Amino acid sequence: MTLAVLLALGVLAVGGGVLVFVVDSMARATFCLLASFIAVAVMILMTGLAYLGTVIILMMIIEMVIMAVFMIMYMMNPAGLMPMSMFHNTRGAALISGLLFAGLTAGIFLADWPEKRGERPKDPTTALGETLMEGHMLTMMTLGVTLFSTIVATVVLATGRGRYDRLGDGLDAAHADDPAGGGVGR
Amino acid sequence: MILEAFLVVAAALFSVGLFGALTQQSVVMLMMGLELMINGIMLAAAAFWYFLAPAPDGQMIVVAVVTAMAIEMAMGFASVTAIYRAKRIDMTDAATELEG
Numbered sequence: 001m002t003l004a005v006l007l008a009l010g011v012l013a014v015g016g017g018v019l020v021f022v023v024d025s026m027a028r029a030t031f032c033l034l035a036s037f038i039a040v041a042v043m044i045l046m047t048g049l050a051y052l053g054t055v056i057i058l059m060m061i062i063e064m065v066i067m068a069v070f071m072i073m074y075m076m077n078p079a080g081l082m083p084m085s086m087f088h089n090t091r092g093a094a095l096i097s098g099l100l101f102a103g104l105t106a107g108i109f110l111a112d113w114p115e116k117r118g119e120r121p122k123d124p125t126t127a128l129g130e131t132l133m134e135g136h137m138l139t140m141m142t143l144g145v146t147l148f149s150t151i152v153a154t155v156v157l158a159t160g161r162g163r164y165d166r167l168g169d170g171l172d173a174a175h176a177d178d179p180a181g182g183g184v185g186r
Numbered sequence: 187m188i189l190e191a192f193l194v195v196a197a198a199l200f201s202v203g204l205f206g207a208l209t210q211q212s213v214v215m216l217m218m219g220l221e222l223m224i225n226g227i228m229l230a231a232a233a234f235w236y237f238l239a240p241a242p243d244g245q246m247i248v249v250a251v252v253t254a255m256a257i258e259m260a261m262g263f264a265s266v267t268a269i270y271r272a273k274r275i276d277m278t279d280a281a282t283e284l285e286g
Contacts (some may be wrong), residue, residue, distance in 0.1 A: 003188070003191070005252070006191055007191065008191075009195075010195035010198075011192065013195055013199060013225075013229075014195060014198040014199060015204065017198075017199055017202040017206075017225075018202055018223045020201075020206065020215075020218055020222070021205065021206045021209070021210070021215070021218075021219075026214075028219065029215070030218075033218055033221065036199070036222065036225065037221075037225060038201070038222070038228050040225050040228065041194075043195070043229060043232075044228070044229065044232040044248075046229060047232050047235065047236035049232055049236075049245065049248065050234070050250070051246065052232070052245065052248050052249070055252065056252060058255065059232055059252065059255075063256075063259055065213065066259075066263075067217075067218070067259075068263070070214055070266070074212075074213070074214055074266060084246065086211045086212050086215065086277075087209065087210065087211065088209060088211055088279065089208060089209060090209050090285035092208070092209035093204075093205050093209040093277060094205060096204065096205075096208065096271070097201045097204045097205035097208070098201070100197075100200070100201050100204060100247075101197055101200075103199035103284060104193075104197035104200070104201070105194055105197055108190050108197065109190060113189060113237075113238065114238060115217045116237060116238055116239070116240065117238070117239055117240075117241070118239070118240055118242060120240035123244065123263055124242075125187050125244070125285070127242040128242055128245045128246075128249070130242065131243065131246060132246075132249075132257045133237045135243075136246050138272065139246055139250070143249070143250065143253045143267070146197070146253070146257065147257065148233065148285060150256075150257045150260050150261060151260075153261065153264065154260045154264035155264075157261075157264035157265060157267065157268040158214070158263075158264045158267040158268065159200070160271055171232065177191060186231070
C-alpha cells in the first residue's frame, strides 16, 4: 500500500515536471510545477519529516504564485494563446539528460548502500530544532546571513533608480535628480 | 518503502530539470528547470536521512537545500529584472554579453 502510494506520488512528481516543458500555457506550467513540488513534499512527509514537508508545501505555493506573476511580466506568450517553440538544442539536451538519468539509475541499483546507522528520533522536528540551536548553530547563522545578503542583493538588483542615480556617485548632489518633483514647494 | 524508489524519482526529477534548463529560451522557464533539479536533490537528501543516516544532521542537508532553492529563485528573478531593465532582454539567447 505504502509502495503504491509512493509510486503514484513519484509518477505525479515526474509527470508534473515533464508537463512543465510540454504545455503551452505558462499558467498551466506553473501549476504543473506546483503539483510536482507538492508530490515531492508529500513523499518527504512520508519519511517522517513532518515539519520540513509542511514548510516545503507552504513555500512552494507562495513561490509558484510569485512565479506566475513573473511569467505574466516577462513572458511574451504567458497564456499560450499563440503556439510557439521556445526551445533550443532539444536533441543535445535530451541526450545529455537521458544519459545522466541512465547513469544515475545504474548507480542507484549497483551501489552497495551501507546499513542504516542509528535510530530515527521519535520526534524529528524536536531533534531538528535542538540540532539547529545546539550543534549546528553556526550553520543556522550562516544560512540566516546568506538569506539576509540575498534580500539586500535582490533589492539592489531590482531597484530601477537607487540613491546613486538620484544624488550622484558621491551622494553629494544638492538636489535629487528625479523625473518628477516632490515634497514641499514642488 | 525502499531507498531505490525514492532515488529513481529524484534522478528523474533532476534529469527532467536539466533538460528544461538546457533547452528553454525563456529565463523564467530556465529557472523552473533549476527548481526541478533542486527538488530532486531535496528528495534524495530526505531519503538518505530516512534510510541510511537518521541522525538530526541529515535533516540539516534538507534545510540547506530548501534555503538554496529560495535563494536561487530570489536571485534569479532579481537578475531577470536587472537584465530586462538594462537591455530589455527576457530570452537566454539574447543575453550573450559574457560569451567568449
